[in-house]
Amino acid sequence: MSGNDELNKKLRRLIDTVDIANLLTEPLTRSIHDLLGVSAGELNAREASVLIRDGEDGGLRFLAATGEAAPTLLNLKIPAGKGIAGFVMSSGQPMAVSNVGEEANFYAEVDKATGYSTEMILATPLRHNDDMIGVLEYINRPGEPPHLPFTPEEMDKAAHFADAIASLVNAYESAKLFRDLGEKIVGTDEDLDITSVREWLRDLRSSSEHSEMMDLAILIREVASRGESERRICKEILESVLRYSDSKSDRNFLSL
């Protein structure tokens, strides 16, 4: 097997792994995000976010968030037991806090990173089978101040949303385990950086050109499934298109 063949084979395995992983995790993170938006509306909260376990020492990282600060939040981590989220994670008890922004506080770092100003928080635990798996947070009220603090009734409502979100988070973590395992298996005999491959694929697939190519591929597959004569006609049409394109651009003709 030549070097190029070997590289192609490895790249194909990487892409397959990334594809399977994304198929597993992306719908779940999307559903979590959607539910966050719905629940924030129900609780009259401006933003909402989900933090999940990060490592074994009780630390947290943001998995999903709504609002403008979401992209920045998704890179942030909270050390074990620190801040309101850290307490809720370690105690398993919900908590509502007002006047968060009154003076220098534990959230100053988060606010500094996001450019956001945290005034009030309602934080409730995410549990699965009695195990703490994360924290659900609602931040601030919409509209102009003065704002009323989160109420005990909203705290109860948040607990119900937490049950639904915890199920999704648990499914996400199971899928992620599979993804990590796949990446580990590929990574054992690879020099290729899977993170780079993931980013390259994401960039590639987020482009409009890629989307059009996928549509075209689906169309061809559909035509091909209709029968031999449809396949022959489709091939002739495509070859004609290529000849036309080639005549316009001096490119070499590629036979199909």
Added chain:
Amino acid sequence: MTSNREDNPDCEARTPTLLDLGEGWRSATGKGVTVGIVDSGIDADHPDLAGRIVESVEARLDDKRVVFDPSEAGDSAGHGTACAGIISRIAPDTKLFSIKVLGTGGIGDGQAFLAGLEYAINKRHRIINLSLGTTKPQFFSPLHDLLDRAYQAGCVVVAAANNLPQPSFPSVFSSSLISVVKSTETNHLYFGFNYGEVIELSAPGVNVRTTWPNGGYRTLTGNSFACPHIVGVIALILETHPDLTPFQVKSALYDLARRRQAF
């Protein structure tokens, strides 16, 4: 032998007052009463708490055993400082002992929680504030044993009810401790006794303004903050009635709540 009921035909019309606390405790400050706060630590430098924290320890894992070392770590979460502020506002002369079991890292939370409670019992703190709990069934039995030990040792344990719609331990143990749920009362000295409920006492726990690390203050909601209100009231009672047993303390709270004469 006749029963009280036969001796006193009016007993059905009223609940007997078993304890006459007198009036002195109303002006008490909790002087001489020790309170162990098993929580996330306390910011001893907060102006409202300065000089009131007698000892701060934190949990550490030593060859699979949890041990407690002197701590200068303060409070990384704010919860313990908030509880200490509520207690010291009601009973400013209580001696507060911080037993940090949350945010120490590397120790299972349930394991550290149990060890912290045991530490407080061994130290014979007169009142133990447990604004924490667990829903894990494996802790039911060991917590029950510890609560019985506390009861027999004369330690009054006050625990916050679970804020979520499921039982948590130890708050559902009705016999050997005092459990508290939040109410919307705004007078922080007003409490209720719901005899027959699993969680018998209610106290202010909605939008409670209290101390927070780094010299700050926060307005907080949760059963966690109802619990230290009751601890504060008990500290006042125990200053003037230091020999009351945990059972008598609970009876006194019941009586005060019934007569609505607390303050």
